[in-house]
Amino acid sequence: MPGPRLFARGARREVRRIAAILRTETTGGLLMLGATVLALAWANSPWSASYREISESHFLGLTAAEWAADGLLAIFFFVAGLELKREFVAGDLRDPRRAALPVAAAVGGMVAPALIYTVINAGGATRGWAVPTATDIAFALAVLGLVNTALPTGLRTFLLTLAVVDDLLAIVIIAVFFTSSLHVVPLLLALAPLAAFAVLMRRGVQAWWILIPLAVATWALVHESGIHATVAGVLLAFTVPVKRGVRLEHRWRPVSAGVAVPVFAFFAAGVSVAGVSVGNAVTIGVVVGLVAGKTIGITGATWLVQRFTRAELDGDLDWWDVAGMAMLGGVGFTVSMLIGELAFGAGSPRDQSAKLGVLLGSLVAALLGAALLRVRDRHYRRLLASDS
Structure with missing residues (x-):
């Protein structure tokens, strides 16, 4: 009996949904790239002081940069939470056989970069082990x-x-490893607005x-509890029924991709390269973790899934395709x-080194x-031409 097919084409509805998300996220990625370039140029210009003044300006107890990281990114995680719930309840991840590959690849793509970073920074800034584990x-x-039209x-x-x-x-990782102090009372109080939000969502209230x-009340109380406030976005998303979550995701994804993430990128990417050494262990660990760790971890985990489940690559796919996608997994930024x-404290020297590593590694x-995927795209174009 043949094993499952890896990277098989999904259902038609799923393909259409993926295409719509690709369009939105691609536009958001380009906006984020523009915000990143602007921040880098401004932070390394003669007017860098004004960039710092804007980032450190206070409003309602938080700086502008903190509002971007704690507030706007909650929208990003809300959309991510809606997508997560939809995938596990009604999407491909509800089938354990189909879920095995992306789950294993994601785990491998986190473990390998974390190990590589830790080895490079052994005895030093090991607290940054999680920095190269995320894919943007x-x-x-x-x-x-920008690369493909013919890739499967x-x-x-x-x-x-x-x-x-x-x-x-x-x-x-954020909730478990980066909660420095937990205040139980605000966390328990957050359950009240969260529960009310859940009830109204299930009753179809649209007010x-x-x-x-x-x-906002849930977010504020989670923030006061010591858990990073972005976790509130995920908790809120998990209370939304899947059918309504699809509509909310369609409505909020453009806000997340087009506003929240680019604004965060503007405040987070303003690294003064003059004051950071590319050769320090933190920067090297992040770069090698993102570039080599993600490629090794994702490709290796995919090979293990094939090896132990009798699965085979679908159709004309090649392991070079897998390696190319794994390399793109090394494009880390937001998280x-x-x-x-x-890990290091916003604006600290090690934080600046880590950010430089994220930029260079990505x-x-x-x-x-x-x-690599451009080469593979030409290969698939030739296959399509020969079949026509």
């Missing part, structure tokens, strides 16, 4: 969107699904003048930047992945 779906899909749909679906599982693991204050701030991973 917007940037990765933006690169993929199964590969694109794999990258998106892997990033969804990656987000789930990143949420667990945003009620729902949004409940969401990697956030974890760097949580750039190298994007260029290598794009080059």
Whole structure:
């Protein structure tokens, strides 16, 4: 009896949904790239002081940069939570056989970079082990969107699904490893607006003048509890029924990809390269973790799934396709930047080194992945031409 097919084409409805997400995230990735370039240029210009003034300006107890990281990224994680729930309840991940590959690949793609970073920083800044473990779906899909038209749909679906599982693991890492102090009372109080939000969602209430204050109250109380406030976005998303979650995801994904993430990128990417050494262990660990660790971890985990489940690559797919997608998995940004701030303290020298590593590692991973997938794209174009 033949084993399962890896990277097989999904159902037609799933293919259409993936295509719509690809368009939104590709546009968001390009906006984030523009925000990143602007931040880098401004932070390294003669007007860098004004960039710092904007980032450190206070409003309602938080700086602008903190509002971007704690507030706007909650929208990003809300959308990620909606996607996670949909995938596990009604999507491909509800089938354990189909879920095995992206789950294993995501785990491998986190373990290998973390190990590589830890080895390089042994006896030093090991607290940053989680920085190179995240994949930025917007940037990765933006690169993929610029490269391909002929790559099999199964590969694109794999990258998106892997990033969804990656987000789930990143949420667990943030909640478990980067909660410095836990205040139980605000956390318990957060259950009240969260429960009210859940009840209203299940009853189909659409009065945003009620729902949004409940969401903001949940966010504020989770923030006060010591757990990173972005976790509130995930908790809120998990209370939304799947059918309504699809509509909410369609409504909020453009806000996340087009506003929340680019604004966070603007405040997070303003690294003054003059004050950071590329050769320090933190930067090297992040770069090698993203470029080599992600490629080794994702490809290796995929091979293990094939080896122990009798699965085979679908159709004309080749292991070079898998390696190319794994390289794109090394395009880390949003969550990697956030974890760097949580690990080392926003604006600290090690945080700056980690951010420089994220920028350099993501750039190298994007260029290598794009080059390899460009070659594979030409291969599939020739196959399509020969079949016509």
